[in-house]
Amino acid sequence: MTTDTDKRAAAAAAVEMVRDGMLVGLGTGSTAAHLIALLVDRRPAIEVVATSEASARAAREGGLVVRDFAGISRVDLTIDGADEIDSMLVAVKGAGGAMLREKVVAAASDRMVVIADGSKRVDRVGAAKLPVEVLPFAERFVARALAGLFERVEKREGVETDNGNVILDGHGWRDADPQRMAAAVASIPGVVGHGLFLSEVDAAIIAEDGVVTRLERRALGR
């Protein structure tokens, strides 16, 4: 079973949660691309909002009704990928640079479901780089501040986010605690967003070698 087959299996399981009449948030990345393709095939009577220009384009080209999120305050269900997801449903996102819009749409959603292949499942997040979206004006200052939190900070050269910002990736977290890391990164002036999702994820659907596993926040009692 390839990773890509597992990504599609997770996306297919999530599509079963989509009901006619819903406003659905579309994630970004290779796993979310499977979701969009499946929705385009099945054509449920839904409208969608997208977490990136790339996902909006793919959805629109496939004939889905894409609404501008700027005019939306609530989404029924958002389905999105992740770079790491742990057993407490803490996730790291943003390898594709879309984490800021992804977090806004996730926060606006009644339910946010992560879809992933088994390689994304970890005991505890922190091995993946943490993407940080930064106001270009503050780039050098933020890089210096992040150097206190990570062993290495790298700018994504030539990358501009959909919001016109730059991305600095933090490698090697100096503090293993995601709550403390999220608070420390967010407190730096000039940081616009970051890829740590502490409480936004309500459920995860993970496919590994064809076996689909579901994790539910409700079952965690938090």
Ligand SMILES: O=C[C@H](O)[C@H](O)[C@H](O)COP(=O)(O)O
């Ligand atoms: O910015 C990108 C997003 O957070 C993606 O959802 C995440 O990187 C997972 O992407 P993929 O499904 O391609 O592994």
